[in-house]
Amino acid sequence: MREVKVSMSNTYDVIVIGAGVAGLGVAAIVSKEAGKKVLVLDRFPKSGGRLMSYDGYPGKGWRVDIGLHFTELGEKSMCNVVNERVGKKVEWAPFSDTVDIWDGEKFVSVADLVPMTKEDKIAFRDMLQNIAMMTDAEIEAWDNRSLEEWLVENVPQPAIRELFTDLGMIMTTIPNAIDMAAGEVLYIARDNLLNTRQVLQASYPIDGMQGITKGLVEAIKENGGEIRLNCDVQEVLIENKRAIGVRVPAGKHIYQEEYRIFETETIYADRVVCALPIYKLNRIIDLNPETGPLPRWWVKRITDIQHEITGLIGYMIGLSEPVVDPAKLCFFTALKTKHAGYPFQGFAASNFASGTAPEGKQILHTDVVCEHPEASDKFKRDRILNLMWEDVKEMFPGIEEKVEWKLPYYVDGCDGLARQPGLVGNFKPGLQAPGIPNLYFAGDTYQGRGLAMNGAALSGMKCADLILQKMEKE
Numbered sequence: 001m002r003e004v005k006v007s008m009s010n011t012y013d014v015i016v017i018g019a020g021v022a023g024l025g026v027a028a029i030v031s032k033e034a035g036k037k038v039l040v041l042d043r044f045p046k047s048g049g050r051l052m053s054y055d056g057y058p059g060k061g062w063r064v065d066i067g068l069h070f071t072e073l074g075e076k077s078m079c080n081v082v083n084e085r086v087g088k089k090v091e092w093a094p095f096s097d098t099v100d101i102w103d104g105e106k107f108v109s110v111a112d113l114v115p116m117t118k119e120d121k122i123a124f125r126d127m128l129q130n131i132a133m134m135t136d137a138e139i140e141a142w143d144n145r146s147l148e149e150w151l152v153e154n155v156p157q158p159a160i161r162e163l164f165t166d167l168g169m170i171m172t173t174i175p176n177a178i179d180m181a182a183g184e185v186l187y188i189a190r191d192n193l194l195n196t197r198q199v200l201q202a203s204y205p206i207d208g209m210q211g212i213t214k215g216l217v218e219a220i221k222e223n224g225g226e227i228r229l230n231c232d233v234q235e236v237l238i239e240n241k242r243a244i245g246v247r248v249p250a251g252k253h254i255y256q257e258e259y260r261i262f263e264t265e266t267i268y269a270d271r272v273v274c275a276l277p278i279y280k281l282n283r284i285i286d287l288n289p290e291t292g293p294l295p296r297w298w299v300k301r302i303t304d305i306q307h308e309i310t311g312l313i314g315y316m317i318g319l320s321e322p323v324v325d326p327a328k329l330c331f332f333t334a335l336k337t338k339h340a341g342y343p344f345q346g347f348a349a350s351n352f353a354s355g356t357a358p359e360g361k362q363i364l365h366t367d368v369v370c371e372h373p374e375a376s377d378k379f380k381r382d383r384i385l386n387l388m389w390e391d392v393k394e395m396f397p398g399i400e401e402k403v404e405w406k407l408p409y410y411v412d413g414c415d416g417l418a419r420q421p422g423l424v425g426n427f428k429p430g431l432q433a434p435g436i437p438n439l440y441f442a443g444d445t446y447q448g449r450g451l452a453m454n455g456a457a458l459s460g461m462k463c464a465d466l467i468l469q470k471m472e473k474e
């Protein structure tokens, strides 16, 4: 890389790489609560990260997010808490009324999927009460053990084990209880039970997913922070065990990305926060333990988690008239669809937030959760999309005639679904780099809890607290 400009006036207290909910949360809190000079950098032309929304796309009156998203716990979520902390408000639709599961022929409510006796139902209620009373320490003790083990030790009734496994699958998108970290499922269930008296409860921001991040952007700007978009950070600069800043592209280039060697400039900072997805970290930090700044054990952990990322493939669908009763606030799921053979999720976003579709029309968000190699391979992806469309047609009869537009999408690297035993809670990578005290991390795969975006929001808040504590001591 050829350095073209080094300017010491280009200096900040904190640089945050990544304008997702985690990075924006760190920046909003630090700029508001410590009054420090903060710069957020993002490679996209828009902030929000995976929670971006597009107004007026793919046509007037429509609003799409990047793929299906819903927020566990809505107004009681960590996404809401981070906004409130910086004085911002997210408008939420009401909570979902039901989660319906596809039984192969029709959608049924989760409770009806597994036949239960009267005794089973009483035992299930008792089990939920026990979960609601679990302490943090009791839950953490299950972070490195599977849900299957927890069920074997705590739940004698096969029907309840099956039902709770189905619920765990909806939370983690992992099909088998032996692969789910019990601590994660129990934490999510307890949080939901305490806040909403249901095992899993979700909502959707009235403004679409951008509703979660737009207040954070405002808070950063109101408190003197800066956000620089279209800025693909090339490297975190580390010297003598300290992060000194970042190297970013200087100016515009006519070359394709594949062919160009960047001319760069350096922006200096007292602290650097990496709030980009964990699977992109190797693009800005040398993760080779022989040559890079981080210890071998830590790099191994990060690379192990990088392999846990999943893929999502789906359609955002604009309908000339509803296929789902507009009054129904429901999330649709399938443990495994008939044609594509993957877990399915869907919901009519316009039922929750009418601004997402023109009047009288409906927007349906759908996806299947697959492996990363399937989502990233164009040919595999196309095959799955075609099969999934067969599933969608069976699940929502008459949909084909009502399609106004159908937007296929894929994501290879959803939410770092590292939710297996030994990869959750305190087993997640910490928020500070070992041996580099002023280099931090935040995001859905770092320490935090809750379903993906809530985990990201919580890790952003925890990271900000760490930084504030350090600043106070100085």
Ligand SMILES: Cc1cc2nc3c(=O)[nH]c(=O)nc-3n(C[C@H](O)[C@H](O)[C@H](O)COP(=O)(O)OP(=O)(O)OC[C@H]3O[C@@H](n4cnc5c(N)ncnc54)[C@H](O)[C@@H]3O)c2cc1C
Residues within 6 Å of the ligand: 017, 018, 019, 020, 021, 022, 023, 041, 042, 043, 044, 047, 048, 049, 050, 051, 066, 067, 068, 069, 070, 071, 072, 231, 232, 233, 234, 275, 276, 277, 280, 283, 284, 312, 411, 413, 414, 415, 442, 443, 444, 445, 451, 452, 453, 454, 456
């Ligand atoms: C299609 C889809 C569906 C999902 N559904 C749900 C759901 O229903 N519920 C749920 O809770 N979660 C869901 N998630 C996950 C959720 O969106 C994420 O967990 C959360 O948004 C992650 O936030 P983050 O801040 O950690 O990362 P991100 O939002 O990914 O933010 C990271 C930012 O870093 C930027 N960046 C990357 N590299 C660089 C670089 N070199 N230089 C500068 N910037 C860089 C990116 O552009 C991005 O803006 C879904 C994700 C996807 C993609």
